Amino acid sequence: MRSLRRRLLIWLLPAALLTGLLASAATYWGALSELNEVLNDQLKGIAQHVVVEPDGHLSLRGMQGANEDRLSGEQSHTVLLQVWRGTTRVFSTDRDSSMPPPQAAGFSDIEVNGQLWHTYVERNGELLVRIAQARRARWEAVAEIATALFWPVLSLLPVLALFVWFGIGYGLRPLRQIAANLKRRDANNMQAIDTAAMPVEVKPLVDAINDLLSRLDHAFTAQRQFIADAAHELRTPIMGLGLQAELLPKATGSHERDAITAQIRAGTARLAHLAEQLLTLARLGPESPAPVFSTVDLTALARGVVGDRVRYAEANEIDLGLVATGVVTTSGNADGLRILLNNLVDNAIRYAGAHARVDVIVSREDSCAMLEVRDTGPGIPEEDRARVWERFYRGDGHTSSGSGLGLSIVRRIAEQHHARISLGGGEDNRGLTVTLRFPRGRPHVVNVDEDKTSGTATV
Known part of the structure; x- marks a missing residue:
């Protein structure tokens, strides 16, 4: 299992080591620059200590015994001192040095036998005083400082x-507290976690967890309500089928037996329709x-x-047509839109009443696809139009059986398609018109003759 603490440690320690290396490198180059200035000043100072006596002899103030010590300039703490008269070397702290005569006064770098020297030459009358030190010696001195x-x-x-x-570990303590909480x-405790004392870095995680808990609570509540409503709705047809099944063996004649059988078939059909609607609504959950x-x-x-529902409309004496x-065309899910329209047409046929007319109207308005189902039935009172979207609500005054789930399914599919759905009156304020306006898109209309498929059943 991966450890967040170990991962942070693996990142922080190399970062600290790299920072130390960079700091040492910066110290090295800074010290090199400062040391060069100090050593250059030292070279100048030593050169200024060389004095020519009146009798022509050299006097090295503060450097007695330098010649005996053989100061070669190849160590970080020593320098090479030479005095030249023209091209003749008259004095050197290192008799074995093969450094050529100086050409001019001032600082310069020369290479002797593959080794780079940094030199300073000062003119003292006819004499040239050279102070030299190996570059390598300077770098070694700075390396010692950087290493230290x-x-x-x-x-x-x-x-x-x-x-x-x-x-x-201390910083991750809030995460352990959240896990323990x-x-x-x-499963029944979906209360939000308190974020008042949470660090700002942990708060987004806790907010996301609280949002998830809120959505789970909403989903569980909706699921419990759905199960309760479904159990309530299924209880009635199941009890009815049970009663009819008990009465069927007790029937005294064929006429009574046929009546009970017809009721069992109707109850079975209603139960099958309700189960299908419940499954459809469950598939369309949030x-x-x-x-x-x-x-x-x-x-x-x-x-x-419309073609699939013509026979059903004829059986209910409904004039069903398409306008x-x-x-x-519109962007959408064909199966979902078919379920939506099936429910709207079934509801219209079921509740419009005999000899009513139901029209399915497809059009486009202001680049928006429009779908309408209009009937000439009794309609829905305005005070009930807000509640008909609720599951299992069927309103008062309806004699037709239904599951009360059709419009709930319609609204859910409309939400998935971001379509606006509204209820209004039919022609001359008779009946009901359900209108769906789909989101604005590119028009795609091919003009054809008006299509009207209708079916009228007679008794």
């Missing part, structure tokens, strides 16, 4: 690792996967639904 600074940094790494380890809960959208021909879709002035 780097070792303390390296020795502090274990201490830093210890502090980082316990510091990260969630572990103590059961936590269900988003439907796959494609270009849908609403006119062809409506023509198919379309062109091929209208």
Whole structure:
């Protein structure tokens, strides 16, 4: 299992080591620059200590015994001193030095036998005094300084690792508290976690967890309500089927037996319809996967639904037809839109009453695809129009049986398609018109003759 503390430690310690190396490198180059200035001043100072006596002899103030010590200038703490008269060397602290005569006064770098020397030459009358030091000696001196600074940094790494380890553990304490809080809960406790004392870095995580808990609470509540409503709605047809099944063996004649059988068939059909609606509503739940959208021909879709429902309309003495002035397309899920239109048409046929007319209208208005189902039945009172979207609500005054789920399914599919749905009156304020306005898109209309498919049943 991966450890966040170990991961942070693996990142922080190399970063600290790299910082120490960079600091040492910066110290090295800074010290090199400063040391060069100091040593250059030293070269000048030594050159100024060379004095020519009146009798022509040299006097080296403060450097007695220098010649005997053989100061070669190849160590960081020594320099090479030479005195030249023209091209003749009259004095040198290192008799073995093969350095050529100086050409001019001032600072210069010369290479002798593959070794680079930094020199300073000062003119003293007819004499040229040269002070030289090997470049390598300077670099060694600076390296000693940088090494002396780097070792303390390296020795502090274990201490830093210890502090980082316990510091990260202390910083991760809020996460352990959140885990302990969630572990103590059961499935019914969806209360939000308090974020008042949470660090700002942990607060986004806690807010996301609280949002998830809120959505889970909403989903569980909706699921419990759905199960309770479904159990209530299923109880009535199941009890009815049970009673009819008990009465069937006790029937005294064929007429009574046929009546009971017809009621059993009707109850079975209603139960099957209710189960189908419940399954459809469950598939359209808020936590269900988003439907796959494609270009849908609403006119062809409506023509198919109307064609499938003609016989059912005839059996209920309903004039069912399609009104379309062109091929209208929109972006959507064809299966979902077919379920939506099936429910609207079924509701209209079921509640419009005998000899009513139901029209499915497909059109386009202001680049928006429009789908309407209009009937000439009793309609829905305005005070009930806000509640008909609720599950299992059927209103008062309806004699037709139904599940009360059709409009709930319609609204859910409309929400998935971001379509606006509204209820209004029919022609001359008679009946009901359900209107769906889909989001604005590119118009795609092919003008054709008006299509009117109708079916009228007679008694």
